[in-house]
Each structure stands twice: as structure tokens, then as C-alpha cells.
Amino acid sequence: MSTLVVVGTQWGDEGKGKVVHYLSSQADYIVRYQGGNNAGHTIIFENKPFVLHLIPSGILFPHKKCLITNGVVIDPEGLASEAKLLKSKGLELEGRFFISESAHLILPYHRLLDEIRENGRIRIGTTRRGIGPAYADKVTRLGIRVVDYLEEKVFLDLLDSNLKEKAPLINNIMPVEKLRREILAAYPKLRNFIKPFVTNTVLLLEEANRKKKNILFESAQGTMLDLDFGTYPYVTSSNPISGGACVGAGIGPTKINAVLGVVKAYTTRVGEGPFPTELKDSVGEGLRETGQEYGATTGRPRRCGWFDAVVVRHAVRLSGIDHLILTKLDCLEGHTTLKICVAYKYKGKLIAEFPASRTIQAECTPVYEELPGFTGSIRGVTAFAKLPRNAQRYVKRIEKLVGAPIELISLGRKREETITVGKNHLWS
Ligand code: IMP
Secondary structure, eight states, X not given: OOEEEXXXXXXXXXXXXXXXXXXXXXXXXXXXXXXXXXXXXXXXXXXXXXXXXXXXXXXXXTTOEEEEOTTBEEOHHHHHHHHHHHHHTTOOOTTTEEEETTOEEOOHHHHHHHHHXXXXXXXXXXXXXXXXXXXXXXXXXXXXXXXXXXXXXXXXXXXXXXXXXXXXXXTTTSOHHHHHHHHHHHHHHHHHHHGGGEEOHHHHHHHHHHTTOOEEEEOOSOGGGOTTTSSTTSSOSSOOSTHHHHHHHTOOGGGOXXXXXXXXXXXXXXXXXXXXXXXXXXXXXXHHHHTTOBOTTTOOBOEEEOEEHHHHHHHHHHHTOOEEEEEOGGGGTTOSEEEEEEEEEETTEEEOSOOOOHHHHHHOEEEEEEEEOOOSOOTTOOSGGGSOHHHHHHHHHHHHHHTSOEXXXXXXXXXXXXXXXXXXXXXX
């Protein structure tokens, strides 16, 4: 029996989708504990890529149980369309997909508020899925939980108090009465759709633990988008770090056996905010094209840059990462020199660890170490020793700089395109 948490160590889009899918084959339960349908996990099913935003990709395995726990914000419309997509592929949710009754909902007014804020003074570059406004309501105790949605009278009362409070802003883009009518028109069908999946997921997980099942907690987004430890305010509104799994799923930290960090061989970011190793030149454009770095949720081009060891060291520390899984090493083929950022410089001073100051984050410059690059295709390589020597050196240098061993290397989207470096005792 094992309980693993998988986190992203950069700004999201590290390739967690493939990793979670890879690990899911041995999991009994796959659990989403934070975020919402802002995430986008691209997976290959029957040789075709498709994207899941909310439902864990473990659902593609017929006998796995998939949970969305209390820390997630759920858009009922988004969930319904994802369920429809899965159904069209012959994948049923009944009996193996569960939603926490305590999870908060994203309703159409959250999406509108996200839109209004994004068009305002501070632009975060959000996915405009209503994530921030839904979490804000949760914290200000105005939120509507799944359990509230199921009780019609409670829902209607809460809806009205929410709309009343938000009317001054919403009326600027649409009459609040019209919005209310639309929400009520969709309500009966969506409530009936959600109802069979709703349960106390804390008890389900406790039982799974008692029965010594393998449980995989999958994080969405990445450490640098963490509300507390990321590049605030250019972050998401939840905690993607491993500690988020405890609060977001209702399990004690003593129940977690290991934390795995997914790390891309270079760095990307979507949306606004500081990114010390960003490359605004042809090298950055090359990485974008080779790595097909376009947002899975919004289609936006991702900003690209060299590997930042300061960022990943921060992630290893914050999540207590035991093992790393390195992705997209193949996308670095053909560079004469590979650069790794080992520290930052600000006003002549060397900064070794990720700074909290937004001024320093925005104005610091990376201090690079240069390593020789590698040529020739490494796709299809299945043993670490068969990688070009310079690729091996790059991997080993990353391990040393960030302070965690690399257990797996992914060289493509397919399951077989994975090299085991360590003893692969991920599920013990
Ligand atoms: P929000 O989560 O939609 O509020 O967006 C906040 C920030 O997180 C923006 O910079 C988004 O681009 C970023 N973000 C949200 N979800 C993801 C993701 O799954 N991958 C990468 N970036 C994300």
C-alpha cells in the first residue's frame, strides 16, 4: 500500500498528465485535491491526444476510482461536458467517480467576475474560468458547496445573496436578473447530473487507507503558481504544493508515503508575472515550437526559458519532494550549449533562493552555468546509460543543484517513452 502525491515543480505544464497516467496503472484511487477546470491534462487515449480539465485522467483505466475532493472548485457545466466527452469514448463514471459534498462550486457569475477583473487594473492572465472568484467566495464564507447545491431552498437563498452582493459589478456587463434566470434554467439538469456522484470523500479515503489501497493524489498547476509560495499575485488561488493534499482532501500528513515532483527539462509559464529565465529570442521560440508549448486550456503560447534550479529547489523544499520525474529532455536536442540558472543577481548582489519581493522577482537577472549540449535524436532511448553523455551530465547536474534524485525521465507522450533511472520504487 502506498500514498503518493504528484506535484508540479515549476509554473505548471510540466507534463503531470502523462506522469499521473503512467502511475495510475498501479493506483486504486486517483484524487484531485485543488484547482478546478483551469488545469489541462493532455493524455493519449487510443492513439489520440485529448485534454481533461477536471476529472482525473485515471478515469481512462476501467477499474480505478477517481475522486474530486473538497479543495477543488467545481464548475457543474464544465464537469457535465467533460463527462459527456468521456461517455462518447465509452467511458462511464457511475460507481467509480466521486465528488466531495464539501467542494465549492464555480457558477457563471464567477466566470464573469474573473473576466471583469482581468480587464481591470492588475491583469494576472488567468484562464478566465472563474477560479479566483470562486475561491474568494469560499474564503469570505459566501461560497456555495456541492451539498448546498443539492438542497434547492438552500441553493436559491445563497444564490440570491450572492447575486445581490455582486450585482453592482455584474450589471456592467449583463443584467443580473437575466443571469439569475439562466442559472435557474440550467439548475435542475445539472443538479440531477451531479447528485449520484456526491459523497463524503474523506470517509472513502479513510476506508481506502484501511484496506491498504494505492492512492495517488494529483496536483494541478505548479509550485510557482501556489497562492502562498508562488509569484504572488501572479498565482492561482489554491495550493498546488503537497501540503495542499492534506487540507484539500482531508487526510493527515502521516498518511502520505512519498511526494513526487514533475519537472520539465527547461521552464515555461503561461499568463503574466515574473519569469527570471524567460527567453524572448529565437532560442525561446525554438523551445516553444519543439515542445509544442501552447496552453492545453486556453491555447495561449507559453513563455519559454532555460532551466531554473532556484525555482525547482524551492519546490523540492516546499513539498518535501522525494523523487523527481524529468520530462521533455528530448526537446533540448540540438543546442550547442545548455544553460542552467543557479542563482539570481539583483543590484550587484547574488541571491541563492527564490525571493518573496515582487520587485526582486521582476528585476533580478539569472546567473547561468553553461553545459555542453547534445545532438541526435534521443526519442526511443530506454536506458539512462544509452543517453548521450552530455544529456546524462545535464540530468545529473540538475539533481545536484535541486537536491532530489531523478527517478524517471520522460521522452515523449507515450507510456513506453520513459526511462527508469532509479530503482523505480515509486509505489512501495
Ligand atoms: P487561474 O488559475 O485561472 O486563476 O489563473 C491564474 C494563473 O495561473 C494564470 O497565470 C494562469 O495562466 C495560470 N494557470 C492556471 N492553471 C494553469 C495550468 O494548468 N497550467 C499552467 N498555468 C496555469
